Amino acid sequence: MEFKRVVVTGLGALTPIGNTVSEYWNALLNGVSGAAFIKSFDTTHFKTKFACEVKNFDADAFLGRKDARKLDPFVQYALYSTEEAVKDAGLDFDKLDTSRIGVIWGSGIGGLKTFLDEVVNFAKGDGTPRFNPFFIPKMIADIAPGHISIKYGLRGPNFTTVSACASSNNSLIDAFTYIRLGRANMFISGGSEAIINEAGIGGFNAMHALSTRNDDPATASRPFDLDRDGFVAGEGAGTIILEELEHAKARGAKIYAEMMGGGMSADAYHMTAPHPEGLGAALVMKAALEDANMQPSDIDYVNVHGTSTPIGDPQEVKAIQQAYGDELYRINISSTKSMTGHLLGAAGAVEAIAAILAVQNDIVPPTINHFTDDPSFDPRINFTFNKAQKRVVRAAQSNGFGFGGHNASVIFKKYEE
Incomplete structure (x- = not known):
């Protein structure tokens, strides 16, 4: 069977460092940190008092107050970034076969804010179950692609991928697979997350997963730095329009890049800790390369998972060393989570956008907040510390x-006829 080629024809982003793709990309290249003290709730009694919140986002202005109240923030974010991507792709759905256009969306948690509010309100009452009738449809993780399909009348495959911080990478892989098998012409794919609330921050604090660098939030996300002490929570959404090549060409679409493949694996090791030797992470990078029919020598940039945790960063370095061998010393790697924080289920889509734009523009965004080398890492590895680097980026890999x-x-690689 001959696979269809799959290309990227539209992008949309709502992030802690920019509310459009251009704002996000410019902030990445300039090393802007999105971390600041939390404004959405009182952090007096919390160990971590900062996060990478979305800024200047007005859901009422975007959706109207009545409709905004019916949607959890993770759905609001999804609709916002998708509107930008649809416009960017120049899509007129009245002229397209919407039965062959689907939505696959990733979210690790879904409507956590809605769940928190409803349970707290119930606990404060007299035991009478006075739940909001929108409680369940606001909360469930699959509702974001549902709302996207309703808004645009898209009747193709529609579902959510839930695999924690790999969720939106999985959504991209699923969409890519359906298109290349000829089962759809186009997908709106990506992910969104909104966990900066009492439950989200408190829960991750209880796991000792978050940075507690309250004296300097802007530099708290320090991937691969010796003094990293945990990840910084982020929120937002990223949307990527994936389209079958001939379908895109027929409608005169602009093409950002070509998606070449995706890999999936399991650590089969621990509930929250990565495999100490990076076996699952190495396996997934090798699987993606094999699926793309590419070699490590074909890749120039890896957007790493790089969360800034003491145990997570070293295992990913070990994994890249296993997957790339000596080619590792030729490529750039960087963690854009140093700027956006960790968007959990939305991270894959937001970081894939960074990888796509690196391919398109031949520049690698940096890993900021590097102050002290970790002596356990090979000094020959180019982590792209603190400053973006211009170079030819023929293809890029992005991990979650x-x-x-x-x-x-x-x-993703540069598109060629």
């Missing part, structure tokens, strides 16, 4: 690893 041992990795 999640609690439960879920690993997913995607590859």
Whole structure:
């Protein structure tokens, strides 16, 4: 069977460092940190008092107050980034076969804010179950692609991928697979997350997963730095329009890059800790390369998972060393989580956008907040510390690893006829 080629024709982003793709990309290249003290709730009694929140986002202005109240923030974010991507792709759905256009969306948690509010309200009452009738449809993780399909009348495959921090990488892989098998012409794919609330920050604090660098939030996310002390929570959404090549050409679409493949694996090791030797992470990178029919020598940039945790960063370095061998010393790697924080289920899509734009523009965004070398890392590795680096980026790989041992990795390359 001959596979269809799959290309990227539209991008949309809502991030802690920019509310459009251009704002996000410019902030990445300039090394802007999105971390600041939390404004959405009182952090007096919390160990971590900062996060990478979305800024200047007005859901009422975007959706109207009545409709905004019916949607959890993770759905609001999804609709917002998707609107940008649809416009960017120049899509007129009245002229397209919407039965062959689907939505596959990733979210690790879904409507956590809605769940928290409803349970707290119930606990404060007299035991009478006075739940909001929108409680369940606001909360469930699959509702984001549902709302996207309703808004645009898209009747193709529609579902959510849930694999913690690998969720939106999985959504991209699923969409890519359906298109290349000829089962759809186009997908709106990506992910969104909104966990900066009492339950999200408190829960991750209880796991000792978050940085507690309250004296300097802007530099708290320090991937691969000796003094890293945990990840910084982020929120937002990223949307990527994936389209079958001939379909895109027929409608005169602009093409950002070609998606070449994706890999999936499991650590099969621990509920939250990565395999100490990076076996699952190495396996998924190799699987993505094999799926793309590419070699390590074909890749110039890896957007790493790089969360800034003491145990997570070293295992990913070991994994890249296993997957790339001596080619590792030729490529750039960087963690854009140093700027955006960790968007959990949305991280894969937001970071895939960074990888796509690196391919398109031949520049690698940096890993900021590097102050002290970790002597356990090979000094020949180019982590792209603190400053973006211009270079030819023929192809880029982007990694996502999640609690439960879920690993997913995607590859994009320059589009050629």
